[in-house]
Amino acid sequence: MISKLILLSYALCSLLFAQSGLEIIKQVDKNTVVSSLSYRAKLLISLGGKIREKEFIGYARGKEYSYMEFVSPARDKGTRFLKIGDEMWMYIRSVEKSIKIAGHMLRQSMMGSDFSYDDVAENEKLQDLYEIEFIGIDTIDNKECYKLELTAKVPEVNYYFRKTWIDKRNYIPVKIELYAKSGKLMKEVNIIEFKKIGKKNYPTKIIMINKLRKDTFTELILEEIKLDIKIPSKVFTKAYLERK
């Protein structure tokens, strides 16, 4: 999930700089591209004023491999996800079986949050899917941002239209708006906090707001982030996903 959002952000950044300079792309890549990471994350799912908290640990290598395992609450403990490329599997401990998340399942909400599985699993580069337009400089939360508008150029996209604001100083996307084909705003992603780890800025607090429902949003808080560490290859295998 997190790797996806980061991907999203630097894909956006790279797009921006394809227009306004390769130099800056490299700068952004330096900032956010990591060869591997491990983290502990909290998922706060707010639905109509009630907040549910879920916790998981995750590993990722590049943008191809990602592994997540829920540790709390008890109900979700042991639920694991594995993503390799654009394929995704889920393992539920009580069932002791892994299932591939495909077809219609991809469209469902992930663990009751405002993220759908394909929000997480989408792996294609944004520049392959969208026509990108640089709109200008905009100020969000007192931050000067580059404003971009993305319009789908192929039919197979989740969101037909996106707007993105990218912080001018550190090339982190501050806000992303996701629109339906009709032009209706559906979801809004805000990256509220980030942390400087080594030389890199890494987002640590992301909020996904469902704009179609009142008081519905999901907050993702990352803790204990470790970048560029060694993760054994066996983590990203189905055998590890299905281990007892």
Add this chain to the structure above:
Amino acid sequence: MKILNLAWRNVFRHRRRTLITAAAISVGLAVMIYMDTMMNGLDNLAAGNIIDFETGHLEIFAKGYYREEGLFPLDTIIENPEFILQRIAKIKTIKGVTPRIKFQCRVNNGIDELPVLGIGIDIEKEPKVFETANTVVKGEYLKNPDDILIGKDLAKDMDLDVGSFLTIITRDRYGTYEAYDFTVSGLINTGHPLLDRNAVLMHINIAQRLLSMYGITELCIKTRDDNKLMQLKNEIAGKIGKDFEVYTYKELNAGIFDLSEMKRSGQFMLALVVVIIAAIGIINTMLMAVMERIPEIGMLKAMGFGNYNIVKMFIYEGGIIGIFGSLFGCFLGLLASLHLVYYGLDLSHMLENIDIIYPVKFIITGEINYMTVLSVFIFGVVVSVIVTLWPVRKATKLQPVEALRHV
């Protein structure tokens, strides 16, 4: 004839006992008939609801669509319905054809979201097949492009009313999110839970726009003669070729009709238990008759009455009780059934908050199957006669001399 006369008199020597025994059979049979009437009524109502609101008599899909039943796939659709319409236009038994698009979507009122079935309808052709237009209980039928019809139960669940705004969220056939605002133009009350609680109806061209497609998912057909459904199905299948599939409403809802079969046998077992209890009553009565008439039987035997005639006499007695009990039971069952046919059983408040998969609700009206009444009658008499055989065995074993000692 004399033996029958003898049996008749014997039966009415103890009026009260005979009456109670016969009444036990009556109750069993009455329950059987009543349940059959109710099940027939339920099946009729379910079939009627499915035909009038959900599928029509027959549905045509693109090949492979129905294999993914319940998923409402948008990649196997009828791209060019005109082709099919032309080919089946000359079939005289077809009363009407209308296109529909069914798709998965979510209704959103700004606070809550519910998954429902979206149905795109052609308001011109729809009334030729479906009754939806006649079931608008509040507001009006679809008119403006952004009008939407919802069931009254869904309206209650989602706190919506005529004039309310709602958003339909779906994915088009390529997977792209689409969200559209609609105004509730009317509430429908069909009696079919799918339409009243779990579906929304909109203009077919709006549905096509939502889903980025030009075709339709199905053509619904109503026939003039539903007794020749399979014949019509084959005729249509022959005309439209192998790229399409035709199914009858029964095939499309096999699960529901199988379920009804199961319920039927379950209820029959229940009624059977009642009849078995009644049969034990007969055994008891006949055993009593044999016991208290030991001297009598001895006397008859001493006078040259053979075992064959003794058995005959008791069987006649059991039969007479059986015939009276069964007659009265059928009368009682028919009376109760008639009430069900003309007044019905109001289950609306009982089922209000239960999601039943059976596509009926409100008042259940029955339908009497006279063949069932007849077979239940015969069943009652036969059971009465058969269970008499055991007590009678005792009578046949009596030695006249032994028996006369009881005098």
